Amino acid sequence: MNKLSGILLGSAIALGLGVGAVAPASAQTEITYWQYTFGARVDAIDALIGQFEAANPDIKVNHVNFPYADYRVKVSAAIPAGEGPDVVQLFYGWLDAYREAELLSPLPASLTGDVGDTFFPMVSAMNVDGEFWGLPTAVRSLALFWNTDLFAEAGLSGPPETLDELVEMGKKLTKRDKDGNLLQVGFTVVPTGQDHHWWREVLVRQFGGEPYTDGGRKVNYNSEAGIAALQFYVDMVGEDGISEIGFLTDGQTAFKAGKAAMTIDGSFRLGSFNKQRGLNYSITELPSHDGERFNYSSYWVNGIASKAQGEQRVAAEKFLAFITTNDAMQLWLDTVGELPARPEIALVDANQNHEQFGPFVRGLAYANATHFVDEAAQRQIMVDMVDNVTIKGMSAADAIDIAAEEEQKLLDRFYGS
Amino acid sequence: MSLQSSRTPFDAAANRAVSAELKGLTVGQKKAIWAWVFLALPIVFYVVIRFYPTVSAFAISFTDWNILGEKSFVGIENYSRLVQDRVFWKVLINTLLYGVIGLPVSLVLSFVIAYYLDQVRFMHGFIRALYFVPFLTTAAAMGWVWRWFYQPSPVGVFNLILVDFGFSQQPFLRSTTQALPAVLAPAVWAGLGFQVVIFLAGLRAIPSTYYEAAKIDGAGAWRILREITLPLLKPTTVFLVVISTIGFLRIFDQVFNITNQGDGGPLNATKPIVLYIFETAFDSSDMGYATAQTVILFLLLLVITLLQLWYLRKK
Numbered sequence: 001m002n003k004l005s006g007i008l009l010g011s012a013i014a015l016g017l018g019v020g021a022v023a024p025a026s027a028q029t030e031i032t033y034w035q036y037t038f039g040a041r042v043d044a045i046d047a048l049i050g051q052f053e054a055a056n057p058d059i060k061v062n063h064v065n066f067p068y069a070d071y072r073v074k075v076s077a078a079i080p081a082g083e084g085p086d087v088v089q090l091f092y093g094w095l096d097a098y099r100e101a102e103l104l105s106p107l108p109a110s111l112t113g114d115v116g117d118t119f120f121p122m123v124s125a126m127n128v129d130g131e132f133w134g135l136p137t138a139v140r141s142l143a144l145f146w147n148t149d150l151f152a153e154a155g156l157s158g159p160p161e162t163l164d165e166l167v168e169m170g171k172k173l174t175k176r177d178k179d180g181n182l183l184q185v186g187f188t189v190v191p192t193g194q195d196h197h198w199w200r201e202v203l204v205r206q207f208g209g210e211p212y213t214d215g216g217r218k219v220n221y222n223s224e225a226g227i228a229a230l231q232f233y234v235d236m237v238g239e240d241g242i243s244e245i246g247f248l249t250d251g252q253t254a255f256k257a258g259k260a261a262m263t264i265d266g267s268f269r270l271g272s273f274n275k276q277r278g279l280n281y282s283i284t285e286l287p288s289h290d291g292e293r294f295n296y297s298s299y300w301v302n303g304i305a306s307k308a309q310g311e312q313r314v315a316a317e318k319f320l321a322f323i324t325t326n327d328a329m330q331l332w333l334d335t336v337g338e339l340p341a342r343p344e345i346a347l348v349d350a351n352q353n354h355e356q357f358g359p360f361v362r363g364l365a366y367a368n369a370t371h372f373v374d375e376a377a378q379r380q381i382m383v384d385m386v387d388n389v390t391i392k393g394m395s396a397a398d399a400i401d402i403a404a405e406e407e408q409k410l411l412d413r414f415y416g417s
Numbered sequence: 418m419s420l421q422s423s424r425t426p427f428d429a430a431a432n433r434a435v436s437a438e439l440k441g442l443t444v445g446q447k448k449a450i451w452a453w454v455f456l457a458l459p460i461v462f463y464v465v466i467r468f469y470p471t472v473s474a475f476a477i478s479f480t481d482w483n484i485l486g487e488k489s490f491v492g493i494e495n496y497s498r499l500v501q502d503r504v505f506w507k508v509l510i511n512t513l514l515y516g517v518i519g520l521p522v523s524l525v526l527s528f529v530i531a532y533y534l535d536q537v538r539f540m541h542g543f544i545r546a547l548y549f550v551p552f553l554t555t556a557a558a559m560g561w562v563w564r565w566f567y568q569p570s571p572v573g574v575f576n577l578i579l580v581d582f583g584f585s586q587q588p589f590l591r592s593t594t595q596a597l598p599a600v601l602a603p604a605v606w607a608g609l610g611f612q613v614v615i616f617l618a619g620l621r622a623i624p625s626t627y628y629e630a631a632k633i634d635g636a637g638a639w640r641i642l643r644e645i646t647l648p649l650l651k652p653t654t655v656f657l658v659v660i661s662t663i664g665f666l667r668i669f670d671q672v673f674n675i676t677n678q679g680d681g682g683p684l685n686a687t688k689p690i691v692l693y694i695f696e697t698a699f700d701s702s703d704m705g706y707a708t709a710q711t712v713i714l715f716l717l718l719l720v721i722t723l724l725q726l727w728y729l730r731k732k
Binding site: 076177179192245249387 | 569
């Protein structure tokens with residue numbers, strides 16, 4: 001009999017049924033944390049778990065991670081089956097789908113009471129009908145990477161401050177052979193990269209527009225401002241001639257090869273650029289226009305799975321609170337290179353003036369997050385919009401109308417109106 | 418008390434009855450029984466791994482399902498959405514174009530190569546191996562190399578050659594009309610080795626006595642090709658036509674690797690139906706809509722294959 005219960009207990013633990021339910025005698029509560037596999041993120045969470053377990057000896061956190069490609073499917077299969085994580089990491093754009101599928105439960109007010117005041121404003125997207133469903137440890141933003149060698153070679157002393165300067169300097173930084181073929185571009189125009197965020201959340205606003213209204217449910221960039229923003233964007237590969245779409249296949253490759261003087265990308269690209277020998281570059285904030293600065297931010301949040309109940313739930317809340325403290329955020333920045341989600345820690349002098357993180361951190365102060373319902377499909381609409389102008393020779397106004405119509409259809413299908 | 422020891426007299430009797438029954442069988446019947454026992458394994462495997470998902474795909478295509486939540490039945494909504502989806506018609510046409518262009522081009526090329534290679538004795542094996550190498554190459558590596566081939570001058574080799582010979586540069590992958598043939602070219606090239614080897618085997622299988630007899634009767638090379646080689650090569654041709662058609666209609670990896678971010682662009686100019694299915698299912702998590710597309714692809718492949726088999730066997 002004794003042996004049997006031992007086997008039962010063992011298999012219950014192995015199956016992740018929870019120690020609390022089977023063995024109330026045990027003092028330790030086990031919870032499981034899931035995220036996707038990415039070297040630095042894994043190290044950061046392991047370090048945080050070590051600290052957390054030292055402070056809370058009665059809780060054991062199992063850290064599980066697997067490749068990004070399988071991540072969504074596994075989460076959605078495991079939680080309804082009562083398995084899987086108690087605390088789970090998800091991309092902010094997935095929240096609606098996860099909520100609808102009842103994979104998450106709302107966070108208690110004790111954890112989120114002051115989020116509105118202490119986190120960056122874009123985190124408010126996690127607030128649905130007064131309840132918060134997830135909190136980020138870190139956020140991301142965009143900045144302008146510029147090749148210092150190429151700038152010096154062209155006799156330019158510093159990076160552009162405004163969009164007009166971007167184009168003017170871009171012209172000086174573009175090199176062509178005697179037949180007019182591009183040898184080096186001033187700026188990378190890559191709609192499939194981060195540019196679609198730059199256009200949507202930065203350029204449209206800088207030209208006086210508002211990309212979406214009604215909480216992201218209504219497309220609003222089909223306006224004069226949107227047309228002006230698109231015209232500016234496509235002119236870089238047309239009239240201004242400072243770039244070419246598809247040059248050296250993509251922006252990162254061109255910049256890493258030292259064949260592009262400027263590119264827009266996220267802080268997550270630092271690791272890859274820093275490893276490139278012979279590439280000397282610096283980072284600055286996205287150029288302003290008419291004195292206005294904007295940025296695009298995205299982030300991953302930690303949510304509590306609906307399956308976490310009783311002791312697990314209490315432990316999960318404790319752990320979630322721990323990984324969203326200021327100290328945890330600083331550790332995440334130092335390990336992963338993603339920016340703290342609270343201004344009070346992000347904007348400390350050491351971070352704000354950091355040579356590489358600084359421009360990203362400063363960008364957070366004026367960043368917006370798009371309320372995506374299907375990021376891949378919405379990106380494709382932007383890519384097609386640019387292609388309609390650059391390949392088909394359509395006017396910016398017509399291309400925007402098509403894009404707006406397509407995207408509105410997508411939003412309507414999701415929101416069911 | 419374990420399960421093993423629970424045998425009752427009834428079980429023993431039943432066992433005796435079974436062995437008595439087996440004893441009454443002829444050797445041939447016993448062999449057949451054993452054959453079925455062994456066949457049962459792959460049959461079960463196929464039912465579980467192939468047929469069950471196929472049948473359930475039909476069922477899922479009538480639901481709205483985002484992988485995360487419950488499936489909800491929506492009737493033929495996914496299919497009526499397909500009819501109105503401009504992108505779906507575009508990818509359907511693209512898919513057919515891959516087949517309609519790829520099949521004749523690759524078959525004619527591979528037959529011509531096989532026909533002449535068959536007559537070459539010098540370094541025959543080596544040349545054959547050279548043709549076969551692309552077939553062994555990973556589509557991802559090939560896609561990326563060709564992507565650089567198509568770059569504008571002075572980076573891309575094709576444009577460099579065009580310019581050297583005084584022609585104007587071509588946009589290739591940045592053109593809505595040239596992109597599809599440009600993506601198809603490496604696919605044809607990669608499949609060539611396989612087709613050549615199959616054709617060679619077919620050519621070798623034709624008895625040389627026919628050729629000798631024809632030569633004695635004074636038939637020319639063209640006549641021999643038309644009246645002996647081609648008709649006798651028909652089983653090989655049927656096989657290749659069916660296999661290659663299915664291959665071209667299911668094209669995915671070439672497009673995914675050669676177009677920017679694997680989007681089948683520009684403006685969906687190169688997107689085949691399989692890529693659209695992949696995007697719908699795994700980027701947009703719209704499983705019901707994606708399976709509806711797979712059902713259409715399945716029916717399309719079925720009809721085309723049956724038609725080909727019927728037509729090529731008839732004559």
